[in-house]
Amino acid sequence: MARRSGLERTTSRTTVIITKKQIAALTDAREAEPHAVLGMHVLKKTGKSGIVVRAFVSGATSAEVIELKGGKAIAMEQASEDGLFEVFIPRRSKVFSYQIRVTYASGESRQFHDPYRFLPTLGESDLYLFNEGNEHRVYKKLGAHVREIDGVPGVSFAVWAPSAKRVSVVGNFNRWDGRYFPMRALGASGVWELFIPGLGEGELYKFEILDQRDNIHVKTDPFGTYFEAPPGNASIVYNTRHHEWKDGEWMEKRAKSAGDIDRPLSVYEVHLGSWKRKVEDAARPLNYRELAVMLADYVIEMGFTHIEVMPLAEHPFDGSWGYQVTGFFAPTHRFGNPEDFAFFVDHLHQRGIGIILDWVPAHFPRDSFALAEFDGTHLYEHADPRQGAHMDWGTLIFNYGRNEVKGFLVANALAWLDRYHIDGLRVDAVASMLYLDYSREDGEWIPNKHGGRENLEAIEFLKETNRLVHDYYPGVLMIAEESTAFAGVTKPVEEGGVGFDFKWNMGWMHDTLEYFQREPIHRKWHQNDLTFAALYQWSENFVSVFSHDEVVHGKESMLYKMGAWHIPEKAANLRSLYALMWTWPGKKCLFMGCEFGQSHEWKYAGSLDWHLCEYIDHEGIRLLVRDLNQLYAREPVLSCTDLKPSGFRWVAAHDTDSSVICFLRQDETEKTLFLIVGHFTPATQENYLIGVPRGGRWEEVINTNSEFYGGAGIGNGGEVHAVDVETDGMAQSLRLTLPPLTTMIFKWTAE
Numbered sequence: 001m002a003r004r005s006g007l008e009r010t011t012s013r014t015t016v017i018i019t020k021k022q023i024a025a026l027t028d029a030r031e032a033e034p035h036a037v038l039g040m041h042v043l044k045k046t047g048k049s050g051i052v053v054r055a056f057v058s059g060a061t062s063a064e065v066i067e068l069k070g071g072k073a074i075a076m077e078q079a080s081e082d083g084l085f086e087v088f089i090p091r092r093s094k095v096f097s098y099q100i101r102v103t104y105a106s107g108e109s110r111q112f113h114d115p116y117r118f119l120p121t122l123g124e125s126d127l128y129l130f131n132e133g134n135e136h137r138v139y140k141k142l143g144a145h146v147r148e149i150d151g152v153p154g155v156s157f158a159v160w161a162p163s164a165k166r167v168s169v170v171g172n173f174n175r176w177d178g179r180y181f182p183m184r185a186l187g188a189s190g191v192w193e194l195f196i197p198g199l200g201e202g203e204l205y206k207f208e209i210l211d212q213r214d215n216i217h218v219k220t221d222p223f224g225t226y227f228e229a230p231p232g233n234a235s236i237v238y239n240t241r242h243h244e245w246k247d248g249e250w251m252e253k254r255a256k257s258a259g260d261i262d263r264p265l266s267v268y269e270v271h272l273g274s275w276k277r278k279v280e281d282a283a284r285p286l287n288y289r290e291l292a293v294m295l296a297d298y299v300i301e302m303g304f305t306h307i308e309v310m311p312l313a314e315h316p317f318d319g320s321w322g323y324q325v326t327g328f329f330a331p332t333h334r335f336g337n338p339e340d341f342a343f344f345v346d347h348l349h350q351r352g353i354g355i356i357l358d359w360v361p362a363h364f365p366r367d368s369f370a371l372a373e374f375d376g377t378h379l380y381e382h383a384d385p386r387q388g389a390h391m392d393w394g395t396l397i398f399n400y401g402r403n404e405v406k407g408f409l410v411a412n413a414l415a416w417l418d419r420y421h422i423d424g425l426r427v428d429a430v431a432s433m434l435y436l437d438y439s440r441e442d443g444e445w446i447p448n449k450h451g452g453r454e455n456l457e458a459i460e461f462l463k464e465t466n467r468l469v470h471d472y473y474p475g476v477l478m479i480a481e482e483s484t485a486f487a488g489v490t491k492p493v494e495e496g497g498v499g500f501d502f503k504w505n506m507g508w509m510h511d512t513l514e515y516f517q518r519e520p521i522h523r524k525w526h527q528n529d530l531t532f533a534a535l536y537q538w539s540e541n542f543v544s545v546f547s548h549d550e551v552v553h554g555k556e557s558m559l560y561k562m563g564a565w566h567i568p569e570k571a572a573n574l575r576s577l578y579a580l581m582w583t584w585p586g587k588k589c590l591f592m593g594c595e596f597g598q599s600h601e602w603k604y605a606g607s608l609d610w611h612l613c614e615y616i617d618h619e620g621i622r623l624l625v626r627d628l629n630q631l632y633a634r635e636p637v638l639s640c641t642d643l644k645p646s647g648f649r650w651v652a653a654h655d656t657d658s659s660v661i662c663f664l665r666q667d668e669t670e671k672t673l674f675l676i677v678g679h680f681t682p683a684t685q686e687n688y689l690i691g692v693p694r695g696g697r698w699e700e701v702i703n704t705n706s707e708f709y710g711g712a713g714i715g716n717g718g719e720v721h722a723v724d725v726e727t728d729g730m731a732q733s734l735r736l737t738l739p740p741l742t743t744m745i746f747k748w749t750a751e
Contacts, residue, residue, distance in 0.1 A: 015077075016077055016079045016086050017043070017048070017052055017086065017088055018037070018054060018079055018084075018086050022037050023079055023080050023084060025037075026038075026056055026080075026082075026084055026179065026182075027080050027082045027084065027179060028179075029166060029168065029178045029179040029182070029208075029210065030165065030166055030210065031166065031182055032165060032166050032185060033184065033185070034116065034182040034183070034184060035116050035184045037054060038054045038055065038056055038114075038116040039053070039054065039114055039115075039116030039117045040052070040053045040095050040096075040098065040114070040116075040117055041053075041095075042093065042094070042095060043088070048088070048090075049090070049091070049093070050088055050089050050090040050091055050092050050093075051088070051089040051092040051093075051095065051096075052086065052087070052088050052089070053065050053074075053076070053086070053087050053089070053098070053114075054079075054084070054085065054086045054116075055076065055084075055085050055086075055100045055102070055114060055116075056082070056083055056084045056085075056179070056180060057083045057085070057100070057102045057180070058083055058174050058175050058177055058179075058180045059083060059104050059105070059175070060083045060085070060102035060103065060104060061078075061102075061103055061104060061105050062075075062076075062078070062085075062102065062103045063075075063076040063078075063085035063100060063101065063102045063103075064076060064100070064101045064102075065087055065089075065098050065099075065100065066098055066099045066100070066101050066111060067096060067097075067098050068096075068097040068098060068099065069096065069097060073101070074087055074089060075087065082179065083102075083180075085102075095117075098114065098117070099111050099112060099113055099114065100112055100113075100114050112197060112198050113152050113154070113197035113198065114197075115154075115181065115194060115195060115196045115197060118149055118150070118152075118195045118197075120184070120186055120193050121141075121145075121147065121149070121156040121158065121193060121195055122141055122158060122186060122191065122193055124187075126138075126141050127186055127187065127189040127191060130142075130160075130189065130191065130404060130407060131189055131190070131403060131404060132403055132407075133403030133404060133406045133407040133410075134407065135407055135411070136407075136410060136411060136414055136468060136472075137411065137414070137418075138223075138407055138408070138411045139223055139329055139411045139412070139414075139415045141158060142158045142159060142160060142191070142222075142223045143157075143158065143159075143221050143222075143223025143224060143225065143329070144156070144157050144205060144221060144223075144224065144225075144235065144237045145239075146200060146201060146237065146239045147195070149195055149197075152197045153197065153198070153200065154195055154196050154197035154198055154199050154200075155195070155196055155199040155200065155203065155237050156193070156194070156195045156196075157169045157183065157193065157194050157195075157196065157205070157207075157221075158191055158192065158193040158194075159183070159191070159192050159207050159221065159222070159223075160189075160190050160191050160192075160222075160379075160404055161190065161192055161207070161209050161374060161375035161379070162189075162190025162375065162379070163190075163211065163212055163375045163376055163377045163379070164192065164209045164210060164211060164212075164375045164376070165210045165211065165212060165214075166178075166182055166209075166210040167182070167183045167185075167192040167207055167208070167209050167210070168180070168181050168182045168183060168207070168208045169181040169183060169194055169196065169205055169206075169207060169208075170205065170206050170207070170208045170218070171203055171204050171205035171206070171234070172203065172204055173196070173199060173203060173205075176206075178208035178210075178216070178218075181194060181196060182194075190404070192207075199237065200237065201237050201238055201239055202236065202237060202238075203236070203237045204228060204232075204234040204235070204236055205221070205234060205235055205236075205237065206218050206219060206220055206221070206234055206235060206369075207219050207220075207221065209374070209375050209376065211375060211376025211377070212376060212377075213376060215376055217368075217373070217374070217375070217376060218369065219369060219370070219374060220233055220234065220235045220326065220327065220369050220370055221235040222328065222329075222370075222371060222374070222380075222408065223329050224236070224314075224327050224329060224330050225238045225240050225329055225330050225338055226238035226330050226331075226333065226337060226338055227314045227326075227327045227330050227332075227333055228333065229333050229334075230316050233316060233326070233367075233369045233370075235327075235330075238337065238338055240338050240339075240342075240419045240420075241419075242338075242339045242342075243339050243342035243343060243346065245342070245346055245421065246346060246350060247345075247346050247349035247350055247421060250349035250350065250352070251349070251421065254354075254423060254474075254475035254476070255474045255475045256475070257475045258470070258474030258475040259474075261477070261501050261502070261541065261643070262640050262641070262642055262643045262644070263639065263640055264305050264632060264633045264639040264640070265305055265306065265477075265502075265543070265587035265588065265639075266303065266304045266305050266306070266587070266588040266589075266629050266632060266633070267304065267305070267306045267307065267308045267356060267543070267587070267588065267589040267590070268299055268302065268304040268306070268307045268308070268590060268592065268595070269307075269308045269309075269310070269547055269548060269589055269590065269591040269592060270295065270307050270308065270309050270310070270592050271309075271310045271321065271548065271592065271602070271604060272285070272286075272288075272291055272309060272310075272312070272334075272335055273285045273318070273334060273335075273604065273605075274602070274603065274604050274605065274606055274607060274608065275291070275295070275592055275607070275608060276294065276607055276608065276610065277606070277607040278290075279607075283606075283607070285334065285335065286335070287335045287336045287340060288331075288335045288336040288340035288341050288343060288344040289336065289340055289343055289344065291335065291344060292343060292344040292347035292348065293347065295307060295348070296347060296348055296351040296353055299348075299353050300351060300352070300353070301626065302595065302622075302625065302626050302629060303626055303628075303629025303630045303632075303633060304353070304629060305353070305354060305633070306353065306354035306355065306356055306423065306424070307348070307353060307354075307355055307356070308355075308356040308357075308358065308424075308426055308589065309355065309356070309357055309358065310322050310323075310358050310548065311323055311325060311357070311358045311359070311360050311428070312331050312332050312341070312357060312358075313325045313327055313328050313329070313330060313331070313332065313359075313360070314326055314327025314328075314330040314331070314332050314333065315327070315332065315365075316365075316367060317365075318604060318605065319604065320365075321548070321604055322358070322360075323358075323360055323393075323428060324360075324363075324364070324365040324393070324395060325360050325364055325365075326364070326365060326367055326369070326370035326371070327370075328408075328409075328412045329412060329415055331420070338419075338420075341420060342419075342420055342421075345420050345421050345422065346421070349421065354423040354424065355422060355423050355424075356422070356423060356424035356425065356426050356477065356479065357416055357422045357424070357425055357426070358425075358426050358428055359412075359413060359416070359425040359426065359427050359428065360428045360429070361398065361409045361412070361413075361427065361428075361433075361461075361465075362390075362397070362398075362427075362428060362429040362430070362432050362433050363390045363393060363395040363396060363397050363398070363429070363432070364380070364381075364395060364396055364398070365395050365396070366394070366395065366396060371396075372396055378399070379405075380396075380398060380399065380405050380408070381396040381397060381398060381399055382396075382397060382399045384446065386440075386444055386445050386446050387399075387436070387445070387446055390432065390439075391439045391440055391444070392432075392439050397432075399457075400433075400455070400457040400458045400460070400461040401457035406457075406461050406464070409461065409465070410461070410464060410465050410468060413425060413465050413468075413469060414468065414469070414472060414473075417469065417472070417473045417476055422476070423475075423476060423477065424476055424477030424478065424479060424501075425469070425476075425477075425478055425479070426479040426480075426481060427462070427478065427479065427480050427481065427500070428481055429481060430462070430480040430481055430482040430489070431481075431482050431483045431484050431486070433455060433458040433459075433461075433462065434454065434455055434458065434459060434482070434484070434486050435453050435454065435455060435484070435486075436448060436453050436454070436455045437453045459498065462498050462499070462500075463493045463498055463499050465478075466478050466493060466498065466499030466500055467493045467499055470499070477501045477502065478499070478500045478501050478502075479500060479501060479502045479503070479504070479543065480498070480500040480502070480503045480504065481504050481506075482503050482504065482506070483504075483506040485536075486498075487539075489503045489540055490502060490503050490540045490541040491540075500541075501541060502541045502542065502543045502587060503540045503541065503542060503543070504542075504543050504545045504547070504589070505533070505540075505542035505543060505544050505545065505586055506545075507532075507533060507536070508533040508537075508542070508544055508584070508586070509544070509545055509546060509550070511529040511530070511532055511533060512529065512530065512533075512577065512580070512581075513546075513550070513561060514526070514529050515529035515530055515680075516561065516562055516563060516573055516574075516577050516680075517561050517562070517563050518563045519563045519564075520563060520564075520659065520680060520681045520682050520741070521681075522563075523563075523659045523680055523681070524656040524657050524658075524659055525656070527653060527656040527659065527661070530580075530653070530661055530678075531650075531653050531661065533584075534648070534650070537585055537586070537645075537648070538585075538643070538644075538645045541643050542585070542586040542587070542642075543586055543587040543588070543589050544581050544584055544586040544587070544588055544589070545588075545589040545590075546558060546581075546589070546590055546591060546594055547589065547591050548591045548602055550591070551591060551593070551594065551598075551601050551602045552601055552602055553601075554601075555601070556601060557593070557594075557597070557598050557599055557600055557601055557602075558574060558594045558597065558598075559571065559574055559597035559598065559599055559621075560599065560600075562574050562577075564682075564741075567617050568617055568710070569682065569741065570597075571597055571617040571618070571620065571621060571710055572704070572705070572710075572711060572740070572741040572742070573680075573741050574597055574621055575620065575621055575624050575704035575709055575710075575711070575742075575743075576678060576679075576680060576704050576741050576742050576743040577743075578590075578621070578624060578625055578628060578704075579624065579628060579676075579678075579702055579704050579743035579744075579745065580676070580678050580743050582628040582629075582631070582632055582638070583638060583665060583674065583676040583743075583745060585641070585642045585643075585647065585648050585665075586642050587642060588629075588632070590625070592608060593608045593609070595621065595622050595625040596610075596612060596613050596618045596619065596621050596622035596625075597612070597617065597618045597621040597622075598612065598618075599612065616710040617710050619710070620708070620709035620710025620711070621709070621710070623708065623709055624702075624704060624709045627702065628702065631701060631702065631745070635672075635674070635747075636667070636672075637665050637666060637667050637672045637673075637674055638665055638674060641665065641666070641667065644668075646666075646668055647665060647666060647667070647668075648663060648664070648665060648666075649663060649664040649666060650662075650663050650664075651663055651664055651675070651690060651691055651692075651728050651730075652690065652691065652728045658679065658681060658685060658688075658738075659679065659680040659681045660677070660678065660679050660680075660685075660688070660738065661677075661678045662675065662676065662677045662678070662690050662728075663675075663676055664676070664693070670693065670694075672747075672748075673692075673693065673694060673747070673748040674701075674745060674746065674747050674748075675690070675692060675698060675734070675745070675746040675747075675748070676743065676744070676745055676746075677690055677736065677738065677743070677744045677746070678742075678743045678744075679738040679739065679740070679741070679742055679743075679744075680741060681740060681741070682740045682741055683740055684714055684737065684738065684739055684740055685736075685737070685738035686737055686738075687735050687736075687737075688735070688736045688737070688738050689725060689727040689733045689734070689735055689736075690727065690728065690733055690734050690736055691726070691727035691728030691729060691730035691732070691733045692722055692730055692732050692733060692734055692748070693730055693732075694722070694732065694748050694751070695722040695724070695731075695732045695751060696721065696722055696748065696749070696750045696751040697719055697720075697721055697722075697748075697749045697750050698719065698720050698721070698722065698734055698746040698747065698748050698749070699718065699719050699746060699747045699748075699749050700715060700716050700717075700718050700719055700720065700744060700745075700746055701745050701746065701747050702743075702744065702745040703715040703716075703739065703742065703744045703745075704742050704743050704744070705739035705740070705741075705742040711739065711742070712739065712740075714737060714739035714740075714742075715737060715739060715744070716736055716737055716744075720734045720735070720736060720746065722734055723735055734746070
């Protein structure tokens with residue numbers, strides 16, 4: 001007998017058993033049950049009992065079965081020029097451990113474990129729960145995962161494509177040829193699965209899907225954890241568990257805060273690609289690790305408690321700002337790999353900063369390589385465009401009523417919290433999910449089963465997501481971007497609400513900006529713009545917000561919105577607005593650049609204009625925001641009574657000619673009192689009486705007209721003592737100087 005590499009080699013001279021039909025199914029990439037044909041099988045037929053082994057290897061010219069126990073090499077016969085080999089081993093009745101060794105035309109050889117000898121990596125219970133929509137950790141089952149099975153390392157692949165005729169894993173490892181590595185269908189679950197030994201991290205891959213009309217779709221992995229950069233869009237095998245977390249103290253503190261949401265929450269909204277850039281390196285964006293240190297330093301200096309990052313899930317088009325997602329489970333490659341992103345979050349936590357992630361379950365883009373018509377059918381989206389097409393953004397709407405789709409999205413939310421320790425999800429475009437007729441005319445939408453306009457399936461999905469997030473991750477915040485009066489958005493699910501912790505206060509934002517955009521001479525006719533929000537302030541748990549949406553698409557920057565002609569007056573208006581915002585009930589959120597009064601609108605492809613901070617009109621705004629954050633954090637009356645009506649009390653809002661409003665923030669005992677006085681005309685008011693509930697000394701803790709902030713320095717010398725003059729229904733009052741375009745904050749200190 002001939003020898004090769006120390007192994008015994010035998011040659012079977014049995015003719016090929018595989019049928020022409022089976023050969024054609026494999027070589028034409030139409031075999032729906034590859035594990036029934038390929039691999040090792042016991043053959044029991046009259047006159048033919050033994051073992052048959054088949055292998056289908058791209059580019060191979062010869063192949064052998066290597067019996068691991070005993071070292072025997074058994075030559076295989078070539079059944080097809082495409083690389084299909086078979087050998088029948090008579091008088092064997094039990095399968096045995098083996099590898100395949102192939103030789104290529106170049107003379108190179110390779111020995112490997114046969115992918116078609118392994119059992120499925122998903123069990124019946126996994127599939128049952130997935131089809132039921134209750135496998136909350138399905139991201140650990142579907143997708144690509146580095147595993148070791150029976151001591152053999154490799155990568156398991158699984159994908160949901162219930163209407164496919166055939167699904168294959170393709171990549172560099174098989175020359176992107178869908179004839180090789182066809183996957184097996186796992187019963188009626190719609191899931192296709194394959195374990196490929198020998199593969200590891202870094203492999204690029206996709207799924208090639210043959211649909212019922214014999215069209216081929218090459219798709220990225222819906223559960224992919226990492227993606228290559230455009231113009232490529234392949235998924236990359238990546239283990240997300242490399243990072244060794246050191247944020248245990250933060251995570252423990254976060255869990256203990258569960259149920260106590262009325263605490264300081266001041267959020268700095270950031271677009272990572274345009275916050276700062278590396279000027280000396282061709283103005284490239286900073287990476288996750290660079291951003292971690294620089295952002296933490298700045299956020300700590302400014303006194304924000306959290307950052308909110310615009311969507312970081314993978315997306316192909318920079319101009320979508322991340323809101324058109326193609327890789328829902330993958331941090332974008334733009335700033336590094338998943339381990340780099342984990343470092344980013346971990347560093348923030350260790351510095352005492354939370355991170356909220358913009359999450360986009362409302363829609364997805366039509367890119368042919370992603371979710372749209374995934375298996376040749378409308379799998380993730382509704383088939384009817386009256387339900388499945390988003391009118392505003394040209395995108396597709398998820399079919400929330402399909403168990404597997406709902407499970408995909410729920411698992412996506414949980415995966416970000418599990419893998420990357422995210423502290424909150426700000427859910428984008430909730431209003432478009434709540435209503436079937438959102439941005440649609442009559443005839444362009446389908447009523448629900450009760451004839452109404454509410455999207456019952458989407459509402460149930462949101463409820464379930466909020467409930468599960470709070471159950472699995474106590475202390476994580478769920479925040480809705482919701483612009484309508486839909487009732488109960490922040491009411492607990494068990495009380496009939498949708499279950500969010502907070503909702504952006506879009507009404508307050510709109511009305512307040514309407515007021516400050518007016519020339520001061522016209523403001524007296526619109527005092528209600530400043531007061532109306534108090535009528536509904538405690539109907540939900542609100543976040544007062546000026547987000548990126550307010551400084552794009554011709555809306556002008558926050559500074560240039562202000563109703564004034566000159567920059568100093570605009571800056572004065574903006575300072576007074578921010579002081580009003582930080583003292584108005586509600587948590588806080590401010591988009592980057594707004595904190596120093598950036599002049600032009602936000603541009604996603606460049607950096608903020610940090611050089612403006614050399615000028616007092618801009619630096620003064622920044623210093624004020626810093627001081628407001630510090631005051632907000634150290635004074636519970638301003639940060640821990642936001643959700644209590646008893647923490648707010650009107651003093652006066654009747655003097656519309658002077659554009660003055662005045663209110664109190666107080667604790668339940670009324671022993672800690674803050675008086676907020678806003679005066680929004682360009683004239684100085686002397687000896688202006690404001691009623692107060694207590695006599696004694698009132699400290700002027702913030703005056704937005706201070707020279708320190710770029711103002712004229714007009715004020716009240718740092719303190720005012722109450723006088724026994726009845727005003728605004730109170731026995732005492734303060735006799736104040738009201739600087740122009742100014743908000744002042746006074747704290748009662750002693751009788």
